[in-house]
Amino acid sequence: MVKRIRATSFREFELATSNGCVFGKWLKLYVYVELGKQGVYREIEGEESFTQRKLFRNCTVYYAETQSQIDAEKYTFVTEEDILIVYW
Numbered sequence: 001m002v003k004r005i006r007a008t009s010f011r012e013f014e015l016a017t018s019n020g021c022v023f024g025k026w027l028k029l030y031v032y033v034e035l036g037k038q039g040v041y042r043e044i045e046g047e048e049s050f051t052q053r054k055l056f057r058n059c060t061v062y063y064a065e066t067q068s069q070i071d072a073e074k075y076t077f078v079t080e081e082d083i084l085i086v087y088w
Helices: 010-015 067-071
Strands: 003-007 021-026 029-034 037-039 053-064 077-087
Touching: 003 010, 010 021, 029 067, 053 067
Parallel strands: 003 077
Antiparallel strands: 003 021, 021 029, 029 053, 037 053, 053 077
16 A cells, blocks of 8 residues: 655655655644655556645655654664655
């Protein structure tokens, strides 16, 4: 399943590149993502064209309930994601 992460800022989104990292939110959780290799994102018919997206493969996602937990590296759980989309 493809996981979609909203970057915390446009600057954070812009800086997201292969083997980099990004801070964001997934549902109501805060996340820190170690990005894998960036792939080519192909727009799906009917998607909002004003939303920018980037696709990454083989990422590690760290989850926390608050931003301060992310800052202190006190994660609730961690997952490995084959495909992840970062958007802004």
